[in-house]
Amino acid sequence: MTNATIPNLTAFDEAALDKAFAALEAQARDDAAGVDTEGFRLKWLGRKQGLLNEVSDRWLKAAPPQARKAVGQRFKVLKELVESLLEGGSGAGPSDAELKAEAIDITLPGTRRLTGAEHPITRTMSEIVSVFAALGYSVGVGPEVETDYYNFESMNFPPNHPARDTQDTLVVAGQERRPLRDRLLLRTHTSPVQMRTMEQQPPPVRIVIPGKVHRNDAADATHSPIFHQVEGLCVDTSITFSDLKGTLDHAMKALFGSAVKTRFYPSFFPFTEPSADVQISCIFCGGKGCRKCKQSGWIELLGCGMVDPAVFAFAALKQPAYDPKKISGFAFGMGVERIAMMKYGISEIGSLFAGDMRFLNQFA
Numbered sequence: 001m002t003n004a005t006i007p008n009l010t011a012f013d014e015a016a017l018d019k020a021f022a023a024l025e026a027q028a029r030d031d032a033a034g035v036d037t038e039g040f041r042l043k044w045l046g047r048k049q050g051l052l053n054e055v056s057d058r059w060l061k062a063a064p065p066q067a068r069k070a071v072g073q074r075f076k077v078l079k080e081l082v083e084s085l086l087e088g089g090s091g092a093g094p095s096d097a098e099l100k101a102e103a104i105d106i107t108l109p110g111t112r113r114l115t116g117a118e119h120p121i122t123r124t125m126s127e128i129v130s131v132f133a134a135l136g137y138s139v140g141v142g143p144e145v146e147t148d149y150y151n152f153e154s155m156n157f158p159p160n161h162p163a164r165d166t167q168d169t170l171v172v173a174g175q176e177r178r179p180l181r182d183r184l185l186l187r188t189h190t191s192p193v194q195m196r197t198m199e200q201q202p203p204p205v206r207i208v209i210p211g212k213v214h215r216n217d218a219a220d221a222t223h224s225p226i227f228h229q230v231e232g233l234c235v236d237t238s239i240t241f242s243d244l245k246g247t248l249d250h251a252m253k254a255l256f257g258s259a260v261k262t263r264f265y266p267s268f269f270p271f272t273e274p275s276a277d278v279q280i281s282c283i284f285c286g287g288k289g290c291r292k293c294k295q296s297g298w299i300e301l302l303g304c305g306m307v308d309p310a311v312f313a314f315a316a317l318k319q320p321a322y323d324p325k326k327i328s329g330f331a332f333g334m335g336v337e338r339i340a341m342m343k344y345g346i347s348e349i350g351s352l353f354a355g356d357m358r359f360l361n362q363f364a
């Protein structure tokens with residue numbers, strides 16, 4: 001389409017201007033109704049030969065100074081009209097139908113943004129950690145994918161020792177060509193971080209280690225193949241079993257209320273000697289005996305013991321100050337889910353991992 005050119009203006013008074021611009025506006029409306037959009041755009045807004053450019057050159061720039069403003073205002077109106085016609089409008093602002101389509105109902109409720117909340121496991125874990133932080137313990141972490149050496153060997157589980165069978169392990173595949181100690185597995189407990197901590201720093205050590213652990217266990221109401229532990233390690237020159245008892249008795253009272261009693265029951269772990277299971281008086285029946293404590297009045301909650309000299313010997317390979325003749329220590333490990341389930345009265349461990357908002361909202 002070749003562009004028609006516009007005539008030069010001979011008069012610049014208001015009436016002449018109104019007439020000239022009115023003619024152009026009418027033409028723009030005609031064109032918008034007839035010509036395809038791209039043709040319309042070229043004809044009116046084309047860079048070189050667009051009619052608006054021509055109006056600008058011939059009318060605006062050629063106008064005598066006293067008429068500039070009058071031409072400029074009309075030019076602006078024309079330009080807006082052309083642009084609105086190009087956008088598919090009628091040139092008279094949006095139609096009623098268009099307005100209606102865009103209207104929003106400001107009386108509708110807004111979209112609520114969820115702020116989120118701590119997961120009960122995270123919350124329980126921080127609660128346990130802060131009980132020990134208040135006693136001067138620091139907090140450490142270690143890798144979830146661990147070597148056989150840290151998870152087992154250095155914690156005094158020799159290769160093929162039957163104690164390994166108590167922690168049914170998920171191993172990373174395709175490691176057969178590596179020496180056993182370097183093979184990777186998903187850590188079955190947080191205890192390997194005891195060794196990593198001691199290798200990093202000489203005694204004294206007071207540290208708690210919260211973290212996720214994995215075991216190849218079938219899931220049921222109280223077992224999950226993924227769960228969490230908080231490990232503790234205290235090493236110094238004259239740490240005794242009394243320190244262990246006093247520390248854990250305090251921690252259990254801090255977590256479950258000052259009325260709970262603790263008792264230490266003989267147990268076995270390769271990395272502690274002597275070892276104990278800690279039981280607390282049943283928080284549901286106060287120790288009288290109920291279904292929750294299987295009528296015994298006690299609930300078993302964690303494992304602990306005095307650090308086995310063999311473990312210090314492994315640590316001494318990197319930090320000679322862990323000389324079992326000069327230092328002693330205790331360690332403990334507790335399951336976070338179990339504690340959370342008791343504190344919050346959760347009966348299925350699976351609800352902690354299902355991600356069901358109806359369950360999780362109760363903790364928000």
Ligand code: PHE
Nearest residue numbers: 189191269303304331332333
């Ligand atoms: N690591 C042990 C377990 O997972 C718990 C434990 C930790 C026991 C520290 C004694 C000392 O069963």
